[in-house]
Each structure stands twice: as C-alpha cells, then as structure tokens.
Amino acid sequence: MRLLGKELRTLFREPMVVLTIIMPFIVYSSMAPFYGSLAEQTREAQRLEGVNVALSLCRVDDATRLLVSAMGSHLASGGVNVTIVDSCSALELLRKGYNVVLVLNGSLMPGRSASMAVYVKGSLGRFAKTLALPSVVSGHFSRLIAERQGARVNTTSYIYLNGRLYSFPELNSLFGSVMMLSYSSFFILFPAASMGAALIGAEREERMFEVLLSLPIRRRSIAFSKAAAAVIVALLTTASAMAGIYVVTGHAGIMELKLSRYYGPGELGLYAAALVSEALFVVMLAMTVGLFATTIRGAQSAAVIAVLPAIIPPMSLMAGLPLSYKTALLPYMAILYTGLSPIIGRGYAAASTAAQFIEALAAAALFIKVLESETAVTGPETLRRLLARLRRRR
Amino acid sequence: MDVIVSVKELVKTYPGGTVALRGVSLKVYRGEVYGLVGPNGAGKTTAFRIIATLLKPTRGSVVVDGVDVVSDPLEARKRIAYVPEEVGGYRRLTGLEYIRFIVSSFLSASGREELVDSVVEEAAELTGLSMSVLSGKRMGEYSKGMKRRVQVAWALAVKPRLAILDEPTTGLDVEASYELRELIRDYARSRGVTVMLSSHNMFEVETVCDRVGLIRGGVLMEEGRPAEIVERFNARSLEDAYMRILASRGRSSPQ
Numbered sequence A: 001m002r003l004l005g006k007e008l009r010t011l012f013r014e015p016m017v018v019l020t021i022i023m024p025f026i027v028y029s030s031m032a033p034f035y036g037s038l039a040e041q042t043r044e045a046q047r048l049e050g051v052n053v054a055l056s057l058c059r060v061d062d063a064t065r066l067l068v069s070a071m072g073s074h075l076a077s078g079g080v081n082v083t084i085v086d087s088c089s090a091l092e093l094l095r096k097g098y099n100v101v102l103v104l105n106g107s108l109m110p111g112r113s114a115s116m117a118v119y120v121k122g123s124l125g126r127f128a129k130t131l132a133l134p135s136v137v138s139g140h141f142s143r144l145i146a147e148r149q150g151a152r153v154n155t156t157s158y159i160y161l162n163g164r165l166y167s168f169p170e171l172n173s174l175f176g177s178v179m180m181l182s183y184s185s186f187f188i189l190f191p192a193a194s195m196g197a198a199l200i201g202a203e204r205e206e207r208m209f210e211v212l213l214s215l216p217i218r219r220r221s222i223a224f225s226k227a228a229a230a231v232i233v234a235l236l237t238t239a240s241a242m243a244g245i246y247v248v249t250g251h252a253g254i255m256e257l258k259l260s261r262y263y264g265p266g267e268l269g270l271y272a273a274a275l276v277s278e279a280l281f282v283v284m285l286a287m288t289v290g291l292f293a294t295t296i297r298g299a300q301s302a303a304v305i306a307v308l309p310a311i312i313p314p315m316s317l318m319a320g321l322p323l324s325y326k327t328a329l330l331p332y333m334a335i336l337y338t339g340l341s342p343i344i345g346r347g348y349a350a351a352s353t354a355a356q357f358i359e360a361l362a363a364a365a366l367f368i369k370v371l372e373s374e375t376a377v378t379g380p381e382t383l384r385r386l387l388a389r390l391r392r393r394r
Numbered sequence B: 001m002d003v004i005v006s007v008k009e010l011v012k013t014y015p016g017g018t019v020a021l022r023g024v025s026l027k028v029y030r031g032e033v034y035g036l037v038g039p040n041g042a043g044k045t046t047a048f049r050i051i052a053t054l055l056k057p058t059r060g061s062v063v064v065d066g067v068d069v070v071s072d073p074l075e076a077r078k079r080i081a082y083v084p085e086e087v088g089g090y091r092r093l094t095g096l097e098y099i100r101f102i103v104s105s106f107l108s109a110s111g112r113e114e115l116v117d118s119v120v121e122e123a124a125e126l127t128g129l130s131m132s133v134l135s136g137k138r139m140g141e142y143s144k145g146m147k148r149r150v151q152v153a154w155a156l157a158v159k160p161r162l163a164i165l166d167e168p169t170t171g172l173d174v175e176a177s178y179e180l181r182e183l184i185r186d187y188a189r190s191r192g193v194t195v196m197l198s199s200h201n202m203f204e205v206e207t208v209c210d211r212v213g214l215i216r217g218g219v220l221m222e223e224g225r226p227a228e229i230v231e232r233f234n235a236r237s238l239e240d241a242y243m244r245i246l247a248s249r250g251r252s253s254p255q
C-alpha cells in the first residue's frame, strides 16, 4: 500500500501524465457537436424535412400516373413538399430549386417493370444528409409501390454536387477515398509529432540541453534539424505502414487502384505537399510543448495535443464542411481539401496547402522564439510552478 | 591585463520569485582560473547560466571578451564553452562521435573548420579514455566520471576564450579529480584558456584557482587570491577561512 502510494504520487505529480488523463475527455467531448450534427442531418433526411421533392413522370402510362399522384398526396399528407411534374430532365428540375427529383420511367402496374432514378442536390455543408437522402427517398417509394403490389422497380441514385453529377456509388467511393487520405495522414502525423517531442525530451533526459543551447548554433538550425529528422522517420513509418497495407489488401493493391481513379499526379503531388506541411506544423507544435517536459515519455504524451485536432477535418466532412477559403486556410485542413479536389477543384487544395506551409513556418517561429528564451532551460520548472500555483488557488 | 569576463550588478529573479543573485559584480582576467565557491543554493549555477547565455539577467550586464551576452548571445557563444553541473552525454553516440559533433559545431561557427580533426584528436587524448571506449562504446554506457572527462576535454580542447566548468570534479574518484585538476591547471594555463569553475572542495580551489569569489545568498562576500583570503582571516587554509567567513556573517543563507 505504501509502495502504491509512492507510485501513484510519482505518476500524478508528472504534469504530462495528468494531461494524458484529461486529453481523451477533451477530444471525445469536442467531437460532440459533429456527432450532434450528423444525427440531426440523418433525422432530417429520414423525415424528408425541408426537402422539395419533384415526382417527375417520364414516359409513364395513365394508370401509373394515377398511382403516383396517390402516392404523392400520401406523402404530402405526411408533411413532405411534393410536386408532380411531367419531365424527363432531372438536372433542369434540380436547377429550378427542387432538392430531390425522382424520375419514373415505365409502368408501375403489376407484372410490369419501371425504372426509378433518384437525383439529390447535394451540399458539402450538409454532407451527411446528402448521402442519406437517396436511400430514404427510394426506400419510401419502394415501400409504397410494394404495398400496392406493384411492378418490379429498378432504382438508381445520383447526386448533383458542385456542378457535377455523380452516381451514388461513385460519390460514396470517392468519399471513402477522401476519408482514407485523411485518416492515413495520421500514419505520418503521429510519429512525426512523437519523434519531434522525443528529440526534445531526450535532450533533457540525457542532460544535454544546456550544452546544446550554449553552443554557437542558430536556434533555427536546431529547430529545423530536429523537425527534419522527425519527419524523415515519420515518412519511413508511413512507407512501412503502406507496404503493410499493400500486403494485407493483396496482390492488386485495392487502395492504389481506387486512388488513381480519382487522383491524378497533380492531386497526389498536392497530397504529398499537404502531408509534409502538416507534419512540419505538428512537429513544431509538439516540440514547443515538449520543452515543458522532463522526459522523453512526458514529451511524447504531450505531443498528442499537436496531432489530435487533425481528427476534426474528417469529422467535419461527415457532418458538413463549409466550402469556403476561410475554412480552407485553417491549420489541419490541407489534407482534407486535397482529398476533395476531384469534387471542388484544385484551387482550395493549393490555397490550403500553401496556408499550411505558412502556418508551419509560424509554428517554427514560435518554437524558435521559446527556444531563444530562458524557458528553454527552465520550462519544466516553470510548468511545475504554474500548476502548483493553480492547485493552491483552488 | 585583459578583462575576459566583466559581470556588473547582476540580479536574477526566477519566474517563481526566488532571488538567486542580488547584485553580483566581478571581473575575470585573461588566462586566469577563477573559482566560485559557496553553499548550496548560493547562486553559482545561476551566475554561470547567465554568463553562458542560457538565462537572461533580471538586471545588470555580462560582457565576455567584449561581447554583451544579452544583446548578442550567438556571438558570445562562439567564445564560451560551458560544461553544466549535471553531467550528460548523448546516450546513442559514442564518445568520439559526440566530441566530433560538439567540436565541429563550435569551431565552424567561428570559421575554423580546418582545425576540427586536430582538435577532435586532442580532445580525445585529453579525456584519458582508451580508443576502445571512445569509439567502441556509446555514452549511455559511460560512467559519470567518463562522461565528465569527455565534457571537460572538449571544453578545453576547443580553446575557447572562456571555459565555464560547473563543479567539474563533483562525484569523481580521487584519481580522476586529481587528473582533472592537473588538466585544468596545466592545459588551460599553457593554452591561455580562461576558466571559471565552481566547487565545494576548498582544497581543490586553493590548488587550482588563481582567484576565488565566495558567494552566498546571491551576494559576493569575499574575493581574492586564495593565499590573500587565508591571510586576511588569519586562517590555516582556505577551508578554514571559508568557515570563518560563514560563521562571522551568520551560517544560514538569507532566503
């Protein structure tokens, strides 16, 4: 018991340990708004709330026309805005302001067959709703048709996004690629931040920081050499992870094939630049935080702080990403916008990546500034004092 | 005589509020070995860190070889070799790799790259360690004494204008501290390297240092040649004089 007391005190009096305890709560609770928005959009989609549906009749027989108007009024009585139009041109209707256009072709009479094409006007800002709507709409109608023991209906879905029409599976798989690019960025970000912080922690643990700082070396060189070493190791880790995935996904390399369908050399180059700039950014932040730790382990656990915000962009894509340059210029966004470039063009990705490089340089300037100050020597001591004072105030 | 270190009215208050130095002034001349002695917490390490550009003074100034350490730290660092109190060493580097890294960083900053090889060789010799240890083992495997030898060796071999050695012999065995003292006295003196060191060993200070400053509670209380101080207090040795000074002005430190 006495020994346990000593061990617990050892752990709890290390600020970085306290941080690792608090961090998961902060991270998960910071995701709450995203999950909230996801859930809300899905509910909206389920109820077809705020959706203008056009039931577009294209080459149908009179009986079908009657049936469809009955279904339309059924939906309308449920509170959905439904308009029945005679047209085969879904795009025209979408441009007119309908959010969902359902084009029926053929006959819904028993024994006959029809095709139903669902067109949804999508938006990146309500992406969860966009992806949910096609199945909700086709589900509704298939049920109504089935209740009337109608025809076999062949359904296809399309999403009209940013001036282009995508088949639902196509957009879904593109979306999967974007998410994959976003998440695989962690392969580089985590090791980069953790290696960078370790290089700072090691200086202190090996009692070498004072010697290093007293040498006639520019702080800039210290910062960029450590960052470069960390990024190089992180790139090797990434390469190893990719090779591992390649082995797992088998001979053909499923991932590769998919990527090259959406991303040309230009996009992949942008992706590499986005990755490197973001890695550089997190390394600089992680090293700055690492200045306040006394050990390698302490510095590494604190480095997580620098990487965790990178979860937010993919989360925000699922919930709804405002398509604006203002958002694109924020840190951690470059990888996501690069992933999205097949949909939104390369402009955002280029701007976002350029901004990320500038942010990395700003983070480097911050690190160098702290390195130049005496905090580089007294960092852990200062942090301990600060925490002690906070504890006393409470 | 040329003044190499000029410390004026140095005051240092740490962020927590501890006042470590309360207006210390001193001068160290070219080629001198200057010893700073005083009880634990007196402010020796703080003074050295300020001179070595690692801490910023709250007030006062430090000029090393004509360079203000606060306004031009990079230029000052080209002139100063600093060996901190806590001995360290990069665990994954061999002693020789370490020496080469430090020596080349130090010399290339002042455009003396061509000297690197010969200085590395010289430093390796000064460590007194065998080549099998220096190039065969990583510093993670070195004892404290071995690390200390490596540190002091490079700091002298690069022939800086000023070598700062914070408690260079603390924790060393009798033989090692004897050799280190010889090294400081003979090598530094013959190469014109000015040395500032601190120590808790009065015998060491008496035999190695040309002049001694006695600091307590951040105040420089006495200064002079060891023999002068011994005489001034009518003492048998420097240790005796030290005890008398502390006794005459109250034992406890003013914090």
Ligand SMILES: Nc1ncnc2c1ncn2[C@@H]1O[C@H](COP(=O)(O)OP(=O)(O)OP(=O)(O)O)[C@@H](O)[C@H]1O
Residues within 6 Å of the ligand: A378, A381, B014, B015, B016, B018, B019, B020, B038, B039, B040, B041, B042, B043, B044, B045, B046, B047, B085, B255
């Ligand atoms: N990083 C720091 N933050 C706050 N106070 C400090 C810090 N480092 C030292 N001090 C305080 O400054 C005072 C002087 O310490 P310093 O290390 O300079 O003494 P010293 O003479 O080198 O002692 P020793 O002989 O034990 O090495 C002490 O009271 C110490 O507690």
Ligand SMILES: [Mg+2]
Residues within 6 Å of the ligand: B044, B045, B046, B085, B166
């Ligand atoms: Mg000390």
